[in-house]
Each structure stands twice: as structure tokens, then as C-alpha cells.
Amino acid sequence: MLYICAGSVLAITLTMVVAMTQSSWLSIKEFGLGFLVGQVWDPVKGEFGALPFIWGTIASSVLALIIAVPLSVAVAIFLVEQAPRSLARPLGFLVELLAAIPSVVYGLWAIFVLAPLLRIYVQPFLQSLFGWLPLFQGTATGIGLLTGGVVLAIMITPIITAVTRDVLEAVPVTQREASLALGATRWETTKIVLSNASSGIAGAVILGLGRAIGETMAVTMVIGNRPQISASLFDPAYSIASVIANEFTEATGDLYISALTEMGLILFIVTFVVTGLAKLLIMSVANRNLPQN
Amino acid sequence: MTVTTAACAFGVVAVLLVILGFITYQGISSVSWEFLVDTPKPVGEGGGIGNAIVGSLILLGLASAVGIPVGVAVGTYLAELGGNWFGKTVRFVADTMIGVPSIVFGVFIYGLIVVRQGYFSTLAGSAALALIMIPIVARTTEEMIKLVPNTMREGALALGAPQWRVTVDIVLPAAMAGIATGAMLAVARVLGETAPLLFTAFGSRFYNIYLDEPMASLTVQIYHYAISPFEEWHAKAWAATLVLITLILGINILVRFVTRRRF
DSSP, X not given: OXXXXXXXXXXXXXXXXXXXXXXXXXXXXXXXXXXXXXXXXXXXXTEEOOHHHHHHHHHHHHHHHHHHXXXXXXXXXXXXXXXXXXXXXXXXXXXXXXXXXXXXXXXXXXXXXXXXXXXXXXXXXXXXXXXXXXXXXXXXXXXXXXXXXXXXXXXXXXXHHHHHHHXXXXXXXXXXXXXXXXXXXXXXXXXXXXXXTHHHHHHHHHHHHHHHHHOOHHHHHHSBOOOOOOSOTTSOXXXXXXXXXXXXXXXXXXXXXXXXXXXXXXXHHHHHHXXXXXXXXXXXXHHHTOOOO | OHHHHHHHHHHHHHHHHHHHHHHHHHHGGGOOHHHHHOOBOOTTSOBOSXXXXXXXXXXXXXXXXXXXXXXXXXXXXXXXXXXXXXXXXXXXXXXXXXXXXXXXXXXXXXXXXXXXXXXXXXXXXXXXXXXXXXXXXXXXXXXXXXXXXXXXXXXXXXXXXXXXXXXXXXXXXXXXXXXXXXXXXHHHHHHTOOHHHHTTTBOOSSOOOOTTSOBOOXXXXXXXXXXXXXXXXXXXXXXXXXXXXXXXXXXXXXXXXXXXXXX
């Protein structure tokens, strides 16, 4: 009985791959690998290329990591290495609560609070400082890659923080004691702990990346939803998950549906591989630091 | 250095408080009894989220009815018998499935159920949510069962109980509180899901109890209110969000307090 149930997890995963490949077969056959590098997305003419969406997904996720990783690691260091226990527990819980807020709520907040904030204060400021960079040219509308990246950063911070905290806690106390006994300062000791946990932290970052890649609602609501590849962070873009969310119910024609399903399949495979890799890295730290009796 | 890291930690918490504060501030004025029981109406005529609340509960109930038992069974297997290569594979795949975006489950169910039936339905929506729940419930169940001391298993085995009776009569009841809280967290998680429902349960403007018809849900309703161009609907989006967030954070905080007393 239990065996069958456990097997169902594997069966579901396999069925998902097979069924989604089957539904997207029309598009796979029609476009082949060209689907991944095609730049035109024109449902009317039946031309489907995923490159603008792949670009939007990668750009917004990388942007989110640039903001979230230093922040999350700093928070985790504070919670594990510096804060007194009575403070670390409630703070840690509040950070985890951020992860409980649904994506659509982040989207709502981003449309009406974050986007105007970025448009009025942050974007003109960036433009006045770095306006000569192509990254910060164009009209500041508040809706675009930058806003998508910032809201993603807020959403993946709790997961990166939580996992980093766990790996830091897995580093044996004896290492800290040894380092302090040799005369190292608290900060030098923290650096040693960080280097011991580095592959686990890498796992946490990749896990965050996986979340960012697949995040749908919040991104859809603020990224601008225009399939284009632009160097500017202020311009609207589009992500793989957003195009599925937006166009799936309106898609007419088998090829259109098929192309969107192929996007879903790509998303599935990429996030599966990324998350799997992250898990392996995190496990390697946990195993290395198992208490030795 | 401590100053910087502390600033980061308090900054992140501040973001949480700002978001929650803003939702309360924007939403509280539109929440009324009519809002909680009415169906959505055209702009200017009021309307509410009554059918969406009922829809969310039905979707969640169906999803839980499948997702929780299967998840608990998988978790029990992993904890009690999962030391072999099969168990390790299932654990790894379940862990990884937790990281797969929820919209992918929607696409899968769309191809599997919606296309074959030819219409959006409650059943399809719940199926997508159930698939999301299974790995989450499985992993929390496993963690909880592992907390049951081995001496209890040994005691029961020594008294001559077969393995399955040890699991069913001794281990599961001992871990029940933990398993229940894990299940509650999974429920809170899928209560906030929007993406997998967009093209499975689809949404509806009416009260509905039929499982083969489109079904409204709180999250999809918030989405529709939020992306509309009308001020009045934006206010409704905030109010509906306040209701949703109260439910979700309520469950999370409750679970936190219950588990802290126990472990």
C-alpha cells in the first residue's frame, strides 16, 4: 500500500513529463530547437519563438539574485552568528512569514506600491547617476524588468535565508570554538564558518534561482508583458511563466496551445534540474558535518 | 559588521510589516458583511467575494481529501521503510517537485483533464492543487514521524506486534499532531495559489457547487480585481487580500504556537 503511494510520486513526475511532451509535440516538431532561439512571437501568423521569454525570465531572476543573495546571507549570519537566541527566533519566524504571503498578493502590492515608488524615486535617481549606461535608459514607467526583479528579490529572500541559516547551523560549534581559541575575531570566525558552508550557501542561492524562474503571478502583474529583448531595465519584458498565465486561456489553435505547453515543459525541466542540483549541494554540507561519534 | 547584518535583518522584517500594514490600511474600509457574501457585480454596483470564499473552500477541501492521505502515506513510507534506493529516489523527487513552479501543474492538468473534458472545472482545479500538496505533506510527515523515539517502535515490536501494526497503532498516533500541523501548512500554501487555477478551475461570477463547472477562488478573484482599470475594484482587491492574508497568516501563526508547545 505505502509502496504504491510512494511510487505514485515517481509516477506523477514521469506522467507529467510524458504528457506535456505529448501535448507540445506539434510545436516541437514544427520548430525544433529553433523554438529556443526564435525571436518572433506572433500567434496570428503562427510563428512562435521563446527567446524573448527566456531572456525576460533569466534577466529578472538574475536581477533578483543580485539583490536577494547578499541580503539573505547577511540576515542568516545575523540570525545564527550574532543575534541572541531570544531575538533570533522571532526574527527568523517573521522572515519565514514573508514566504507564506501568496504570489498574487505580492503582485497587488507591487502594482500599487512598489511600481509607483520605483517610478517616482528610484528610477530617476538611477538615471541621473548611471544614465549613460544602456541599462538605465528609456522611460521610467515603473512597470518593467526592474520592478519584476525587485519583487522577485523580496519573494526569494525568505527561502535563501532559511536554507542558509540551516547550513550555517549545521557547521559544528567546535569549529567556531577552535577559531576563537586561536585568537580570531568574531568576524574572522564567521568567515571560516561561511567558507565551510559555502557549497550549501550555493545550494540555497540556486534554490532561490529555481523559485525566481518559476514565480508567476507577481511577475506577470508588474513585468509589463511585452515580448521584447531590451538592454534597459526600465523597459517592459515578459517571462515564460507569465506568458503561460496570460495567454493559455485565450490561445486558439492547436499550435498555439502546443507552443505554450512546450514553454511549460521547458519551465518544468529547468526548475526540476535547478532544484535537484540545489538539493544535492545542500545535502553535501549536511552530510559532511554529520556529528561523528 | 553586526550593525550591517542587523540592519538587513530588521530591514527584511520591516518590508513584511509594511506590506501587511498597507494591506490592512487599504482593505479594512471595504470589508463588510455584504462584501463577504455577495457575488462579483459590474463596476458601480458593489459586489463581493462570497462565491470566491466558498469556491476556495470547495477546491481546498477536494484537494486535501486526496492530497493529504496520499502525502501522509508517502511520508510514512519514507520514514519507516524508505532507507533503500527506492525511498531515496522518491525522497529526492518529492523534494524537487516542491520546487517546481505551480503553474506547471496547471499546464499538466489542462492537458490531462480540461482538454479531454472540453471545459474548465472544479475537479481539474482541485487535481492541480492536490498534486502540489502531495510532496509537501509527504516531506513534513516524514520529518514528524522521524521525531517519534525508536524505543516506542522497539517496545511494540518486542510485544509481538507486526511491523504494520507498529506503524498504524503506535507511530502514526504519536506523530499525529505534527502531521496535522504539516498538513495545515500545505493547506495554507495552496490556499494562496493562483497560477494553477487560472486555466483549470478558471473562475466564476456565481455561487456554484457543481464539480464539473468552473469555480471561483479568492486568489483568482483578487487577480481579476487587481488588473482591472477601476478604482472601485482595486479597493475590492485589497479587501479580498486582507481576508486571504488573515486566513493564511492565521494558520501559519497558529501552527507555530501549537508546535512550539509540543516539541
